[in-house]
Amino acid sequence: MAIRRRPVNGHIVLVAAHLPIRRTPTAEESDKHKAMKERIARAAERHGLAAEVEGRSADGKVRSDVLVTGAGGRRIGWEAQYAPISASTVRRRSQAAAGAGVVPLWVTNSDRAALIDRAPWVRVDDFTWKEIASPRTMLVRAGVRHLQRWKCLRTSERPCPETGSSCGRFHAQWMLPALCLPPKPHTDVDRLVVASADGEYLPMRIPNQHDPHSCSRMRVPSGDRDQWLEIVGPGQEPEPPAAEAEDELTFTEQDLDPTCRYGDETFAFNDTRPRRGHAVGTGLHTFDDVPPRLFVIPDLPQHLDVTAAQRWAAAATQSCKPWEVGPCAGCGAPIHRYGAGSRHACESCRTQVNARYR
Known part of the structure; x- marks a missing residue:
């Protein structure tokens, strides 16, 4: 059983819900979680980086699943998240890590995870623990993007993201590797461990074009990040968006329904988490002329x-x-x-x- 917020007649109320069992309840770490931690630590040590499983920050208040330290002192706190987690917990732990000088990086296997776009993240395939622990290549399917720039003409390979045809202006947008022109190879987890610690891949935060209270978070090549800042102008790196406001909770003062309907045949599902990981481009920036600084x-x-x-x-x-x-x-x-x-x-x-x- 769980208590969840649910809109009822235009109000947010608390209701009892039977959540579907997605994993076996256990107080210990899952095999996938342990295998991912071992893989991250092994990849870092194989390339001469310092890796500490369950590593803590200098003040001891922040603990990461794997704390990887690069040659320049850059510290990446990897979090292998295979269990459900709330958005508030992700924000709290990420802010604590950033305050301790650790760059958080969450890895998940679900495109419905609450951590997506609420902290630096990447998504991988849902492998078994044996496949995770093996030398098999493990590609990053989402969370890593590349900058694409093009002039919107009738002969362009891409349609105009604003009009659908051609506008004659210049566009810049962040794309998944497979959607780049020409397509770029996917980054595997082992390489991302090393590239993040060396500063080759950096975290990027782009405000949502349609919702100023949300943003897209991604890992991008450092060269693409520099080009983006040159395009949007010096000192134009986006600021963190305002915190997502929670809906106001309304107490209806109605009597609780003591009837348990667990097992009843129904088509209503309590866990209707939306897909948070999308493949569409993000961070569209349109400009009329190429800035001379480029x-x-x-x-x-x-x-x-x-x-x-x-x-x-x-x-x-x-x-x-x-x-x-x-x-x-x-x-x-x-x-x-x-x-x-x-x-x-x-x-x-x-x-x-x-x-x-x-």
């Missing part, structure tokens, strides 16, 4: 001071039409600047830029 090669004025003969000679060298010749954005030399197969900069300037990122 240009690796500065955009020079669109002017090429050459004679007609020089333009024809450049067109023959670049294998393009004379009217497709324009100035290189880096050095101003005549290049194939416009039309199909054009470039923003010459080969020399692009080689110098690429050398900086190797």
Whole structure:
């Protein structure tokens, strides 16, 4: 038996409910929980990281299932959550960990878990404890996203997320790896353990576009996070949303119904948890022009001071039409600047830029 809040005639009241048994009640850890903790600790130690099962923070007040410490002192508190848990408990424990200098990271096997988007999280497949403990690859199915940027044209592979056709503007949005263009490989749990401790994957919080009181939480590559902050502008990292307000509880002062209807044939289910993990893109940001701060090669004025003969000679060298010749954005030399197969900069300037990122 349990007591649950339920809307009745427009009011939130307390009702008795028989919850369906989803797992065998036990005071001890489940085999899946123990196997996941062992896998996380094994992956960290195999790559030279310090891992402490049931590790505590420096003040001893916060305990994580597995506390992984990276080379730079970054501490990730992994929480393997296979049992039901309330949203308030997730928030309380996550805030306590963050206050102690530990970055919480919850892992679940259910897309209906209350921890989704209420704390840093990832979702994995529902493997048996033997499969979790084995060397089998365990992919992260949700909770890790990549930044996608594109110009919304009729020839774009993606439809416009705002109009459904094409708007001619620029869009940036966070997508699951399989929905990226081209698709990106899924991150497996073992790699995420190391990448999170090394700072390669960072937590990201994006306010919900339709509900200012909620947000989407995810792990993203550090490079994508830097690009996002450059797109939205310096100092525009979203602030934490306001706490979700709870519905006001109404006491009807009616007599309790002492009749137990457990086992009655009915199509009403007490546990109707909604799916919280969705595959749609999140954090849509639309802008008219590419911000100049995103240009690796500065955009020079669109002017090429050459004679007609020089333009024809450049067109023959670049294998393009004379009217497709324009100035290189880096050095101003005549290049194939416009039309199909054009470039923003010459080969020399692009080689110098690429050398900086190797």
